[in-house]
Amino acid sequence: MPVTVLIPSPLRELAGRQREVAAQGATVRQVLADLVASHPGLRGALTDDRGEPRRHLGLFLNDLDVRAAGGLDAPVADGDRLALVPALAGGAPRLGEEGIARWARQLLVPGFGAAGQERLLASRVRVIGADAVAGAALLYLAQAGVGTLWIDDPEAAAPADAGGWLLGPKAVGQLRGEAAVEALRPFSSLIEISPYPIGGVPTAVLIVATSSAQSLATAEVARRTGVPHVVVEADAEGGLVATIPVGAPCYACSRGAAGAGRPPAPAATGLAALAAHELLMLIADPSLQAGRRFELIRGVPSMRATARLSGCACSPPPPASDPDGAGAGPG
Numbered sequence: 001m002p003v004t005v006l007i008p009s010p011l012r013e014l015a016g017r018q019r020e021v022a023a024q025g026a027t028v029r030q031v032l033a034d035l036v037a038s039h040p041g042l043r044g045a046l047t048d049d050r051g052e053p054r055r056h057l058g059l060f061l062n063d064l065d066v067r068a069a070g071g072l073d074a075p076v077a078d079g080d081r082l083a084l085v086p087a088l089a090g091g092a093p094r095l096g097e098e099g100i101a102r103w104a105r106q107l108l109v110p111g112f113g114a115a116g117q118e119r120l121l122a123s124r125v126r127v128i129g130a131d132a133v134a135g136a137a138l139l140y141l142a143q144a145g146v147g148t149l150w151i152d153d154p155e156a157a158a159p160a161d162a163g164g165w166l167l168g169p170k171a172v173g174q175l176r177g178e179a180a181v182e183a184l185r186p187f188s189s190l191i192e193i194s195p196y197p198i199g200g201v202p203t204a205v206l207i208v209a210t211s212s213a214q215s216l217a218t219a220e221v222a223r224r225t226g227v228p229h230v231v232v233e234a235d236a237e238g239g240l241v242a243t244i245p246v247g248a249p250c251y252a253c254s255r256g257a258a259g260a261g262r263p264p265a266p267a268a269t270g271l272a273a274l275a276a277h278e279l280l281m282l283i284a285d286p287s288l289q290a291g292r293r294f295e296l297i298r299g300v301p302s303m304r305a306t307a308r309l310s311g312c313a314c315s316p317p318p319p320a321s322d323p324d325g326a327g328a329g330p331g
Contacts, residue, residue: 003031003076006083008113014041023082028061029072031082046084058085058100058107058114065104085114099190103145116284121147122203123283126196128152128218129208130180132164133234136269137206139165140276142184145191146283149184152196153177155210165269205229206279207251208272219244219251223314228282231255232275234268241271241294242306243278248291249306250314255293271296 005021015021021039025031032053036043048054059066060083066074076082085100085107100107103117125146127138130153141149153176161176162169171179177195184193205222207229209215215231222229223244231242231251242254274294282288291306308315 002078004079004081005031005035006081008084010115011042011045011084014045015039026075027072028059028066028069028074028076028082031076032059032072058104059083060085060104060107063105099145102188102190106144112284117145119284119286120145120280121191124148124150124200124203125206125279125283126150126152126200126202126204127206127208128214129210130166130176131155131158131208131210132161132167133232133268133272134208135161135164135166135180135272137208137232137272137276138180138184139187140273141206141279142187142191142193144276144280145188146280147191149191149193150196150200150202151177151180151184151193153180202227204279204283206275207231208275209233212255216252220313223250228279230275230279230282232268232272234271239268239271239296241275241278243275243282243292243294244306245282245289245291247289247316249308250312253309253312253314254291254306 002022002024005023007015007019007021012018016039021035023031023035023038025034032046033051036046046053046057053059053072059072061069061074061076062081063083066072085104099117099121106112107114107117109116123146125141125148127134127141127149130138130151134153138149138151155176157167157171157174157176157179159172161167162172166183167176167179168183171183181193181195205218205227207215207218207222209218209231212233215233219229219231226246228245229251230244231254233240233242233255240255242251244251244254271294292303293306294301294303296302
């Protein structure tokens with residue numbers, strides 16, 4: 001039966017630079033055997049000396065982990081799709097069988113894949129804020145597989161925090177950051193979660209501060225240290241998410257000219273989840289350079305690219321003057 005095999009980008013040179021290859025077989029095992037017979041270059045990358053799939057090769061039949069579908073002897077049907085997901089060398093060492101199974105669907109996302117997941121596992125993310133708004137973002141990051149999650153919130157949990165996604169009534173009165181750490185640990189055993197260590201150097205920063213002043217200050221620290229960051233600012237009337245890759249217009253530029261009289265119902269936790277997603281993409285794909293700003297108004301999202309404000313401190317320095325005057329204009 002013809003099956004479409006999805007070839008990940010690191011292996012495409014071994015398969016004639018093809019993204020998809022047709023293979024025959026009645027089971028997953030037979031399809032793999034036909035694949036390596038047709039493309040011998042793939043044999044060493046996919047199978048060991050006994051012809052068995054390599055330990056760190058993930059196999060997904062129609063987006064379902066093959067191990068859950070019956071293993072290598074799982075039957076295949078005409079038109080099925082078999083995805084190959086190798087754990088790449090050179091990234092975080094923990095993306096083995098358990099990690100492949102845990103983040104199976106993310107590994108199949110175009111432009112993300114195993115390389116992006118390994119960058120997540122190698123990352124250290126500092127989250128500033130752990131209140132009811134931040135809870136959705138913290139859950140998102142923990143379950144997505146951020147390797148080290150540092151939570152920075154020394155305030156005591158209030159009754160309003162108990163109504164969020166993360167903290168319950170028992171957390172009221174405890175330090176929010178410590179309570180959030182304990183609440184998150186059951187959601188992923190493959191990552192490290194702890195309060196932010198003083199002096200810790202993050203890979204990326206998510207800012208869900210409770211005041212505009214704190215958002216601006218912490219975003220400026222992230223910019224000056226060359227760390228990509230995402231800022232959530234939510235209030236009773238609206239909210240925004242600003243994505244700031246390294247070198248992009250800063251948060252002060254991004255939040256600039258907000259529209260007056262924004263309607264209510266901004267769905268703050270939805271904004272926080274969106275911010276977590278934006279941060280994941282910045283980590284998974286370091287080539288992203290464009291900053292952008294999202295708003296949610298009356299349930300309708302909008303997005304625009306950010307622009308640098310004239311004279312802002314984040315503007316690149318002017319080109320050095322030519323001491324010989326070669327680049328000077330007419331005088």
